[in-house]
Amino acid sequence: MSRKARLWLLAVGGIGVAVLLACAAFDLPGFGGTSHPYGERAVRSALARHTANVISSVNFDQRAFDTLGEESILFAAVLGTVVLLRETRDEHSEPPETVRVDPHVRRYALIALPVTLLIGLYIIAHGQLSPGGGFQGGVIVATALHLLYIAIDYKALERIRPAAAYAIADAAGEAAYVLLGTAGLLAGSVFLANFLPYGTFNTLSSGGTVPLLNAAIGVEVAGATVVLLARFLDQALEIEGGGTGGTGRQDEEANRS
Amino acid sequence: MSVLPYLAAGWVFLVGCYGLATSRNLIHAVGCLSVCQSSTYVLLLAVGYRRGGTAPVFSDIAPGSRPVVDPVVQALVLTDVVVGATVTALLLALVIQTAKRHGTVDPDELSELRG
Numbered sequence: 237m238s239r240k241a242r243l244w245l246l247a248v249g250g251i252g253v254a255v256l257l258a259c260a261a262f263d264l265p266g267f268g269g270t271s272h273p274y275g276e277r278a279v280r281s282a283l284a285r286h287t288a289n290v291i292s293s294v295n296f297d298q299r300a301f302d303t304l305g306e307e308s309i310l311f312a313a314v315l316g317t318v319v320l321l322r323e324t325r326d327e328h329s330e331p332p333e334t335v336r337v338d339p340h341v342r343r344y345a346l347i348a349l350p351v352t353l354l355i356g357l358y359i360i361a362h363g364q365l366s367p368g369g370g371f372q373g374g375v376i377v378a379t380a381l382h383l384l385y386i387a388i389d390y391k392a393l394e395r396i397r398p399a400a401a402y403a404i405a406d407a408a409g410e411a412a413y414v415l416l417g418t419a420g421l422l423a424g425s426v427f428l429a430n431f432l433p434y435g436t437f438n439t440l441s442s443g444g445t446v447p448l449l450n451a452a453i454g455v456e457v458a459g460a461t462v463v464l465l466a467r468f469l470d471q472a473l474e475i476e477g478g479g480t481g482g483t484g485r486q487d488e489e490a491n492r493s
Numbered sequence: 494m495s496v497l498p499y500l501a502a503g504w505v506f507l508v509g510c511y512g513l514a515t516s517r518n519l520i521h522a523v524g525c526l527s528v529c530q531s532s533t534y535v536l537l538l539a540v541g542y543r544r545g546g547t548a549p550v551f552s553d554i555a556p557g558s559r560p561v562v563d564p565v566v567q568a569l570v571l572t573d574v575v576v577g578a579t580v581t582a583l584l585l586a587l588v589i590q591t592a593k594r595h596g597t598v599d600p601d602e603l604s605e606l607r608g
Binding site for chain 1: 495496497498499500503506507510511514515539540541542543544548549550551552556560561562563564565566567568571572574575576579580582583585586587589590
């Protein structure tokens with residue numbers, strides 16, 4: 237299809253979707269209204285289960301099964317990326333050159349590293365109390381490790397980041413979530429039921445299984461993010477050959493003939 | 494105007510679609526897909542907003558003392574963000590492989606089938 241025909245088709249489709257969206261928008265309850273039946277029930281239910289952060293309660297208790305599906309998507313996406321970005325036969329990896337880092341950058345990054353790591357762990361541990369949780373905290377923990385790459389170099393990062401160990405952590409987090417769900421089943425109720433005592437409202441141990449599921453997700457997300465970044469950084473810094481751009485194509489064709 | 498946030502979400506979605514359809518660079522296309530996805534955040538958060546409401550976290554406010562915004566849609570957005578980030582990573586990995594194997598990231602030049 238020519239470029240012009242494609243644009244016309246896009247315009248027709250876009251206008252159709254725009255009209256449908258506008259019709260739907262005028263039928264939605266008004267913005268900022270007071271009627272939130274599901275929200276009110278979720279808040280009531282979260283308070284009954286002694287979980288101060290209602291969003292965590294929704295994610296890890298009331299709709300915990302949905303979160304299992306979501307983290308499976310995360311797991312599958314990471315798996316796909318690892319498979320796609322592996323070193324192929326016509327490539328080889330070379331250790332990246334060490335580069336001099338500005339001392340100010342180095343000092344700041346080395347100070348920020350432990351602080352960021354601590355914040356990440358805090359966010360995971362307090363997911364049932366304050367805004368945050370396993371997803372957010374996991375990403376912060378993974379980011380903290382990469383400050384080492386900024387502060388020193390890639391080799392230093394690789395030393396504290398054996399990617400295989402983090403891949404296992406990723407899988408272990410996913411498995412822990414399923415096992416906690418099964419524990420609910422064994423405790424006599426349903427899969428992913430909140431079977432632990434709810435504890436005192438607004439304390440670290442409140443919320444029953446919510447903190448445990450948060451921790452499982454935190455481990456999984458931290459592992460997943462580290463593995464993802466490791467694969468991309470390897471591509472950018474270590475893996476050579478196989479051809480990037482036009483030369484690769486010529487090489488490949490030369491090999492074939 | 495009480496429908497403006499919903500219309501804004503629709504507008505963001507359509508802008509992303511336009512970018513996707515006219516893109517001449519796969520990395521740009523992946524970015525456009527993220528824009529499309531962002532429209533769902535706007536829509537969900539707009540649906541859950543309550544005038545004068547605060548975050549649905551009761552560690553520092555007494556339950557019932559203030560109205561709170563809808564926590565269900567906020568949980569949905571959280572889901573959305575996480576899935577969006579990882580799927581973007583997967584797509585960028587595909588782009589890297591495409592660039593390596595075909596030597597181009599222009600979708601219009603990728604029409605030929607190669608074994």
